[in-house]
Amino acid sequence: MKRAIILVLDSFGIGATPDAAQFGDEGSDTFGHIAEQCANGSLGRGPIHLPNLAKIGLYHAHRESTGAFAAGVDQTIEATGSYGYAKELSSGKDTPSGHWEMAGVPVLFDWGYFHDKTNSFPQALIDAFVERAGVDAILGNCHSSGTVILDELGEAHIRTGQPIVYTSADSVFQIACHEQTFGLERLYELCEIARELLDDYNIGRVIARPFVGEKSGAFERTANRRDYSVLPPAPTLLDKLSHAGGEVVSVGKIADIFAHQGIGKKIKASGIDGLFDATLGALEQASERSLIFSNFVDFDSSFGHRRDVKGYADALEQFDQRLPELLAKLADDDLLILTADHGCDPTWAGTDHTREHVPVLVVGGAVPSGSLGQRETFADIGQTLAAYFDLAPMDYGSSFLK
Numbered sequence: 001m002k003r004a005i006i007l008v009l010d011s012f013g014i015g016a017t018p019d020a021a022q023f024g025d026e027g028s029d030t031f032g033h034i035a036e037q038c039a040n041g042s043l044g045r046g047p048i049h050l051p052n053l054a055k056i057g058l059y060h061a062h063r064e065s066t067g068a069f070a071a072g073v074d075q076t077i078e079a080t081g082s083y084g085y086a087k088e089l090s091s092g093k094d095t096p097s098g099h100w101e102m103a104g105v106p107v108l109f110d111w112g113y114f115h116d117k118t119n120s121f122p123q124a125l126i127d128a129f130v131e132r133a134g135v136d137a138i139l140g141n142c143h144s145s146g147t148v149i150l151d152e153l154g155e156a157h158i159r160t161g162q163p164i165v166y167t168s169a170d171s172v173f174q175i176a177c178h179e180q181t182f183g184l185e186r187l188y189e190l191c192e193i194a195r196e197l198l199d200d201y202n203i204g205r206v207i208a209r210p211f212v213g214e215k216s217g218a219f220e221r222t223a224n225r226r227d228y229s230v231l232p233p234a235p236t237l238l239d240k241l242s243h244a245g246g247e248v249v250s251v252g253k254i255a256d257i258f259a260h261q262g263i264g265k266k267i268k269a270s271g272i273d274g275l276f277d278a279t280l281g282a283l284e285q286a287s288e289r290s291l292i293f294s295n296f297v298d299f300d301s302s303f304g305h306r307r308d309v310k311g312y313a314d315a316l317e318q319f320d321q322r323l324p325e326l327l328a329k330l331a332d333d334d335l336l337i338l339t340a341d342h343g344c345d346p347t348w349a350g351t352d353h354t355r356e357h358v359p360v361l362v363v364g365g366a367v368p369s370g371s372l373g374q375r376e377t378f379a380d381i382g383q384t385l386a387a388y389f390d391l392a393p394m395d396y397g398s399s400f401l402k
């Protein structure tokens with residue numbers, strides 16, 4: 001059977017790219033810095049232990065990317081998979097760019113951004129949004145971490161009914177509203193209004209950020225997050241496979257990231273275990289010529305952006321422990337690719353993504369084992385899958401298949 005699985009460990013970078021300085025990210029290394037803090041004892045836990053990822057080449061890929069093994073890892077584990085690391089061709093270090101590029105379509109234009117840290121949004125945009133949304137005003141209007149801003153403005157939002165609107169270094173317009181007092185459906189309506197208004201500003205995503213709780217310090221964001229993305233700039237591997245009669249199964253937020261283009265089945269799940277279970281379930285049901293595409297968002301949203309180094313390390317180990325279950329379900333011709341969409345070094349200043357190499361770890365008989373070396377673009381993944389599924393070649397990338 002020919003089935004492919006892509007697991008995206010959202011934000012799991014393995015070392016700065018050569019152009020990282022242009023992003024203020026020179027020296028960033030999501031995996032390396034997590035491993036370093038685990039090994040030096042500052043987190044109150046021992047060295048990081050990812051034996052199953054190491055067996056398919058994670059430690060070696062990181063060493064090729066940075067020049068040295070990560071601190072405290074077991075260097076004696078032999079890498080039996082195909083492993084390498086990839087640079088990003090896209091101009092940004094955001095989630096849609098990373099995912100579209102791995103599906104063969106890099107983002108070569110510049111997104112629109114709201115650069116100002118305060119009073120971030122143009123008055124004309126705020127006026128149009130407030131009027132169409134039927135609210136008195138907005139709260140926020142600044143750059144912020146999504147959890148910090150809830151502590152600051154969550155109570156005011158409940159009191160006034162005014163939506164909290166914020167952005168970051170990403171091309172995003174995020175709207176946080178309380179699920180009960182404001183209403184989830186109404187939040188989604190506001191996001192659709194914003195999506196229409198923001199096309200003029202070339203903004204990649206509007207994100208609904210529902211939350212619950214009553215008081216500052218006790219607010220929690222829920223799994224009902226929804227991303228409203230613009231369409232990818234060209235047909236992706238997903239479109240091509242779907243048109244050729246294959247099936248693309250989205251697990252987690254993949255469908256949202258691709259603006260629902262080229263997706264057959266959509267499976268929602270949350271948490272590392274929930275997403276892993278959903279991926280295993282999808283694989284059990286998958287027929288010939290299907291692609292299961294899973295995004296593990298928690299690495300990014302719960303740990304990377306939160307600068308929670310221990311949380312990130314623990315989550316990686318949790319993921320690693322689940323990996324053998326998936327490997328055991330692979331048929332001979334299946335192809336499994338583990339990768340990431342950008343970095344989000346939890347030891348880095350600020351709360352934004354970091355411009356990093358991503359791991360490219362491949363399991364499957366079709367790809368020769370050993371080092372895949374440095375890949376010039378994430379699009380090598382899309383090109384490999386196009387070849388694997390006998391589709392016309394993508395415009396970018398070169399295949400790992402010989």
Ligand SMILES: O=P(O)(O)O[C@H]1O[C@H](CO)[C@@H](O)[C@H]1O
Pocket residue numbers: 095144145146147167168169170171172174207301305351
């Ligand atoms: O701080 P939170 O709300 O998690 O926001 C983060 O999540 C957004 C989408 O990945 C990014 O733009 C980043 O700012």
Ligand SMILES: [Mn+2]
Pocket residue numbers: 010011094095300341342
């Ligand atoms: Mn991401």
Ligand SMILES: [Mn+2]
Pocket residue numbers: 011095300301305344353
């Ligand atoms: Mn992110």
